[in-house]
Amino acid sequence: MNTPENASVHRVKGGAVSTASPRDYFDLMKPRVMTLVVFTAFSGLIAAPVDVDPFLALISIFALAVGAGAAGALNMAFDADIDATMKRTQKRPVPRGAVTPADAYGLGVVASILAVLTMALAANYLAAGLLAFSIFFYAVIYTMILKRSTPQNIVIGGAAGAFPPMIGWVIATGEISLDAVILFMIIFLWTPPHSWALALYKSGDYQAANVPMMPVAKGAKSTRLQILLYSIVLVIFAGAPVLTGLGGIAYAATSLGGGALFLLLAIRIFNSRAGEAGSAEDGALYAVRAGDKAARDLFAYSIGYLTFLFTALIAEHAFGMYWALPGLGA
Amino acid sequence: MVPSESDNNGTDASQDAASGEERKDSSGAPASQNFGFYNREGVPSGEHYTLSPEEEAARKKRNVAIALSLVGFMVVVFLITVVQLSNNIANGAG
Incomplete structure (x- = not known):
């Protein structure tokens, strides 16, 4: 037995505690995704036909952002093995070794609870319930089940990312209406072409990580066709707010012009050989092989397209730029 | 250990x-x-x-961040309560 008399002393400098900074923990919460969540939720909140206390609205949106960040932390904790394999995600805090998966889970769970509680206090129980469900859907249904098991992972899992504008609407109104469902559906239909465009030019990454994204599971040609089909449905559906009166002339023009460009880029992908080049990919998000430029362009533009649509809604409802189309709208 | x-x-x-x-x-x-x-x-x-100087500095930063987050949460809950009460009083709720 080791006794005080015979114990040899090994003085070790460092290595006993983590050197992770608060910034590492913040990075776990996927700040770029949080930005998009805040933006789309804000547009749903603004577009709702109800006045809401500005302070409570601000706190509710903040709670939503923290909830989305918590879901991101849970995702990074569970997907550490995948992230370590993929060049695009190797520098995330967990695969980099800055934060342990256990700490990431801890942050995710605590932040989820605080976010849902705050939403319940500041807004209403329906908004809090939707937030809790969206966190569960992203962290458990998508991350732990769908992502590793089916090429439809981001089609079904995309629902998690579609909740923010609906939650924004519910924060203001306390109920789910047809317009809230339409906002949900726009992002739901937007997710497949957006994600598959990225997967096309990063397919080697997903293959190495054994993630059955569509280009890996069904091939590049099938993916390009599905991108085109989803894009057609998306662009048509994006006109729905005009029919219900949620969107006016500004939204209609944005939807029409933005949708036309979206379709052009989707057709360009369909006619390209994106995803079929054999060389290894570069690490940067926008780094791309020559044959995959069409996929990269649609991926980048898809973010802009969604931003244009929701900016138009905000402009119409927050800055008095709403003019209904003749014979339609409010 | x-x-x-x-x-x-x-x-x-x-x-x-x-x-x-x-x-x-x-x-x-x-x-x-x-x-x-x-x-x-x-x-x-x-x-x-x-602890190495880096570890001590990192731990201190994390402690400060946790403290600020907790205080921030308390302030938010307090302000929500005040605003909700004010709104309810203004609306004549019992």
């Missing part, structure tokens, strides 16, 4: 169970003054960690 001040019996790990005298490590320093790790029997394992 878990740094601990007491063993499973609740006795002070820095004290000898038989004599009650304070233990000393192999360098002669009182066990209560070192930051070594103890095994399950409450005996020093012989491993002594001292």
Whole structure:
């Protein structure tokens, strides 16, 4: 037995505690995704036909952002093995070794609870319930089940990312209406072409990580066709707010012009050989092989397209730029 | 190995169970003054960690961030309560 008399002393400098900074923990919460969540939720909140206390609205949106960040932390904790394999995600805090998966889970769970509680206090129980469900859907249904098991992972899992504008609407109104469902559906239909465009030019990454994204599971040609089909449905559906009166002339023009460009880029992908080049990919998000430029362009533009649509809604409802189309709208 | 001040019996790990005298490590320093790790029997394992400056700085930053987050949450809950009460009073709710 080791006794005080015979114990040899090994003085070790460092290595006993983590050197992770608060910034590492913040990075776990996927700040770029949080930005998009805040933006789309804000547009749903603004577009709702109800006045809401500005302070409570601000706190509710903040709670939503923290909830989305918590879901991101849970995702990074569970997907550490995948992230370590993929060049695009190797520098995330967990695969980099800055934060342990256990700490990431801890942050995710605590932040989820605080976010849902705050939403319940500041807004209403329906908004809090939707937030809790969206966190569960992203962290458990998508991350732990769908992502590793089916090429439809981001089609079904995309629902998690579609909740923010609906939650924004519910924060203001306390109920789910047809317009809230339409906002949900726009992002739901937007997710497949957006994600598959990225997967096309990063397919080697997903293959190495054994993630059955569509280009890996069904091939590049099938993916390009599905991108085109989803894009057609998306662009048509994006006109729905005009029919219900949620969107006016500004939204209609944005939807029409933005949708036309979206379709052009989707057709360009369909006619390209994106995803079929054999060389290894570069690490940067926008780094791309020559044959995959069409996929990269649609991926980048898809973010802009969604931003244009929701900016138009905000402009119409927050800055008095709403003019209904003749014979339609409010 | 878990740094601990007491063993499973609740006795002070820095004290000898038989004599009650304070233990000393192999360098002669009182066990209560070192930051070594103890095994399950409450005996020093012989491993002594001292935090590097980077570790100390990182831990301090994390502590400050946690403190600010907790205080921020308390302030938010307080303000929500005040605003909700004010709105309810303004709306004539009981």
